[in-house]
């Protein structure tokens with residue numbers, strides 16, 4: 001069939017979605033490597049059957065809720081293009097504020113050591129390294145597949161290898177390692193919120209989203225309790241969370257020796273991160 005006909009079929013298959021035309025163009029771009037202008041110029045060209053079938057198959061996946069980023073295998077974050085797959089959370093624009101805050105803090109420190117805990121795709125770690133090349137960046141994750149994805153992104157985007165720890169939060173991190181900053185976007189969705197999430201979000205790894213307990217704070221509580229063993233005096237801990245959790249997190253951090261504890265808002269004006277400086281008495 002012609003490209004024009006294929007596009008028409010894709011659009012009608014995708015009518016249930018909000019932007020069927022855009023979806024169709026993205027699928028064609030992904031399968032046939034044709035940008036929007038090329039798709040117009042080459043509208044009357046014949047498309048081999050297997051390519052057309054591949055496009056229609058992906059449209060079916062989209063209808064079932066597979067996020068477009070898992071179809072294309074890419075997601076832009078902090079001006080960089082990350083490889084993503086079904087083992088990692090798709091980087092969110094909200095998390096860019098955490099990276100911005102961490103970079104602003106680290107710019108004042110010579111050769112800073114940084115840990116990105118629950119690294120997932122590695123988006124936080126690689127964005128920091130790209131902007132502060134002299135930083136020594138470590139990553140950790142409980143998922144081996146996620147850690148591999150993060151290492152791949154880090155190497156491709158920065159040309160360097162991160163020190164990578166596989167395991168539960170701080171447990172695999174060598175006990176003598178102290179960081180100038182610990183940055184984390186851990187799983188924090190409360191179980192009762194999970195059911196209400198969109199179909200697409202539920203295609204992302206559950207263990208990257210659900211944080212445990214009725215309030216979703218179990219993992220964050222463990223991070224705050226254990227961070228003191230791996231953070232330098234005067235070092236930064238910055239945690240992403242839901243706006244409904246921020247006030248509790250502030251109190252927890254103050255109880256564990258953090259000072260100047262404050263919330264940072266995301267671009268939609270919601271409190272999205274908590275940061276504090278470790279100053280144990």
Ligand code: GLN
Nearest residue numbers: 089119120185186187208
């Ligand atoms: N650090 C990754 C991100 O910010 C993964 C977070 C996660 O899996 N909870 O996207």
